[in-house]
Amino acid sequence: MTELKSIFTEEFVELLKKISTEGIINAAKGFAGMIGTELNVKSSSVRLVKLLDITKMLGGPEDETVAIYLKSEGTIAGQMMLVLPFEKAMGLVDQIMGEPIGTTKALGQMEKSALQELGNITGTFFLNYVADNTGSYVRPTPPAVMVDMCAAILDIVIATAGIENEEVLMIDAEFLQGELSTEIQFWVIPDPQTIKKYGAK
């Protein structure tokens, strides 16, 4: 088993950072276009995170959280997740549907579909950029929307990545929206096989 650390050179991190930052800015454009508002990428980072520490990266483990999750398949494989507090998710639904903030009180089927669409656009915009700039082929899966305790949702990433690795490479960013100050986490976790393949080049 190749340790991710061994290919995690400064040069490789810089390359990843460059591609992913642009990809994230592109994702934010897709996102902003959909909700019709200004959206800024506050910060983005590329880092190795110990799997068992992932839950410490967000707020309380029991906090009610909404996640929009999708996978990318093809030559660049990985997981992508938008993580946001429950209240914030309802505000986003209002924006997507063109309703005043505070209208949505619960996430039913229609509201979840709106969030799925948001995941779809963000994921596609991100992946398209990465694919165009690396000459790879990628295809996103249909997104899944989950509402649950924060820790329970993060189990998905931990369980899928943890089968083979102690650490994951994580690209994360925060989207900041003018009216609503709460941050939205955007996580990209490439599969270790993908990292190894590109890291070795």
Added chain:
Amino acid sequence: METSIGVGLGEIAVSQNRDQILVAFGLGSCVGIGAYDPVKGVAGLLHAVLPEPLNGSDVESTKYVKNGIIKLFEQMEDLGAKKDRLIVRMAGGANMLTSPGLSKTFDIGTRNIAVAEQVLGEQKIKLISQSVGGNTGRTLRVYVSDGKMTIRMIGEKETTF
């Protein structure tokens, strides 16, 4: 005064301190195994992440259900507990991803439950109760004072099981 002791991913906590509550917050596909010896007042909680190591590596880690259960019982025995007196309950093992096409590949929860049941069987331990599966996260609490165990799901009250 009661104090909550958080039991994180891949961790085990054992205690005889009657003021403590052992807590595994937000178990999704992870499983929590709670155990209590009523004679010695020893309680323990395991928060396991994955069923078993892939290719024999890292077998010692308590993030795996199999090794975690064995270590949990060992640590409780170190405090004087006897395995044949243990009251054992299990929670978690949900399938958090219900989207078509994704759910099957990721159903680690079901595998965690299956391995836990198998290991408990090999250890001749009977599960007294369980709250497992489904698509919802759970918080599991073990009260050291009397061995009471509870679960809580989002938007719901804490209930014994």
